[in-house]
Amino acid sequence: MNRPATSVTTQQIQLYRDQGYLQLPHLFSSEEMDALRAALDHIIEQGRARVLGEDREHDEDFKQVFLQLVNLWVDQPEVRSFTFDRRLADIARQLAECRAVLLHHDQALIKPGGDWSRATNWHQDAPYYPMQQSDALSAWIAVDDVSTENGCLQFLPGSHRFGSLELVPFDVEGASIFDQLAQQGVTLDAAPVSMAMAAGGVSFHHGCLFHYASPNRTERPRRAFTIIYTPDHVTYDGGWDPAGATDLEVGEPFSGPQHPVLSVARR
Numbered sequence: 001m002n003r004p005a006t007s008v009t010t011q012q013i014q015l016y017r018d019q020g021y022l023q024l025p026h027l028f029s030s031e032e033m034d035a036l037r038a039a040l041d042h043i044i045e046q047g048r049a050r051v052l053g054e055d056r057e058h059d060e061d062f063k064q065v066f067l068q069l070v071n072l073w074v075d076q077p078e079v080r081s082f083t084f085d086r087r088l089a090d091i092a093r094q095l096a097e098c099r100a101v102l103l104h105h106d107q108a109l110i111k112p113g114g115d116w117s118r119a120t121n122w123h124q125d126a127p128y129y130p131m132q133q134s135d136a137l138s139a140w141i142a143v144d145d146v147s148t149e150n151g152c153l154q155f156l157p158g159s160h161r162f163g164s165l166e167l168v169p170f171d172v173e174g175a176s177i178f179d180q181l182a183q184q185g186v187t188l189d190a191a192p193v194s195m196a197m198a199a200g201g202v203s204f205h206h207g208c209l210f211h212y213a214s215p216n217r218t219e220r221p222r223r224a225f226t227i228i229y230t231p232d233h234v235t236y237d238g239g240w241d242p243a244g245a246t247d248l249e250v251g252e253p254f255s256g257p258q259h260p261v262l263s264v265a266r267r
């Protein structure tokens with residue numbers, strides 16, 4: 001692949017450092033999103049397992065938050081090109097300010113519509129990852145137009161600076177998570193920022209950034225596809241690996257076929 005890396009500006013990198021996120025509207029074309037939407041609908045129709053090769057299924061409460069389909073790149077060729085998209089991976093590498101990024105996992109997150117729909121509660125991603133460092137990051141692709149009405153992401157700017165905090169259970173609703181964090185000595189007082197955008201837009205967020213999505217109050221599902229990137233210095237902590245890697249040694253950098261390298265800096 002002999003083409004220049006997709007670049008972000010130094011101002012955008014600084015913004016990511018300060019705020020813990022960067023929004024890039026209109027990254028994918030409407031044709032690309034039509035293709036991804038059709039692929040996701042087909043996968044859902046086929047009833048693909050939540051995690052390939054595992055029997056971790058959704059419980060009813062979780063389904064109200066979203067249908068989560070992990071590691072689609074492994075068995076879904078129509079989705080693979082999005083997971084391996086060089087533009088996204090180049091941007092992730094530059095934001096993480098590292099030599100290379102590897103794929104940690106990908107996932108579709110389909111928030112159902114209607115009264116049944118529930119919020120994605122405030123959380124950080126890093127406490128869920130089997131990593132000894134906490135600077136993994138995600139690209140979240142809006143496969144549909146998203147707004148606060150159908151559950152776009154919302155971020156607490158700068159909250160990544162607290163680092164990876166003790167895991168607050170995902171089912172702790174609304175503001176009570178902030179009470180729990182206050183007991184850990186953490187006061188989150190930034191105003192949330194909504195990532196409303198048209199289909200094809202992308203936001204990147206740091207693994208320690210607090211984020212949330214409101215219930216989807218429309219009648220149609222809100223479809224999103226996310227890719228989680230691991231900077232190449234990040235080492236394995238012995239926890240469950242969603243990509244199914246079983247040969248990782250604690251303290252070693254991620255590697256192997258389940259964690260392919262997606263972007264490397266040119267010298």
Ligand SMILES: O=C(O)CCC(=O)C(=O)O
Pocket residue numbers: 066109111120125138140151211212213224226
């Ligand atoms: O899409 C959502 O509702 C939540 C997404 C999320 O938590 C993430 O991408 O880390």
